[in-house]
C-alpha cells in the first residue's frame with residue numbers, strides 16, 4: 372500500500388511529526404525505516420538510530436519525523452536478513468504499532484536516549500519523564 376495513504380507529515384509544536392490517515396491496530400507494521408547506514412559508531416545526529424551492529428541509521432522521510440513520547444504508540448524493532456548466497460547479513464529497522472492508533476493521531480516512539488544526550492521533553496503525556504531519556508538513565512540527570 373502507498374505510504375501516503377497511511378500517514379502524513381504535519382507541523383507540531385516540536386517540528387514536523389507523522390500522523391495517521393488510517394486506523395492502525397496493535398502489532399501492525401507501519402513500514403520500514405529507510406535511510407543511510409553509516410559505519411562510524413561515533414556518528415551522531417538528532418534523528419539517527421543505533422543499529423547495535425556497529426552501524427548507525429540516518430533515517431529518511433517520512434519516518435525521520437516520528438517524534439518522541441514518554442507514552443508512545445509505536446516501537447522500533449530490528450529486522451535481520453541473511454543472504455545465503457553472499458553470506459552477508461543486513462539489519463533494517465521497522466516501525467511497529469504497540470497501541471491502537473486512530474485517524475489523526477500522531478505516531479510516536481520512545482527515543483530511550485542516554486542521559487548524556489537527554490533534552491527536555493515536551494510530549495505532554497501524563498507519565499512524561501520530563502526528559503527525552505531512557506527510564507533507567509533518568510536518575511543520572513536529576
Ligand SMILES: [Zn+2]
Nearest residue numbers: 441492494499
Ligand atoms: Zn515526555
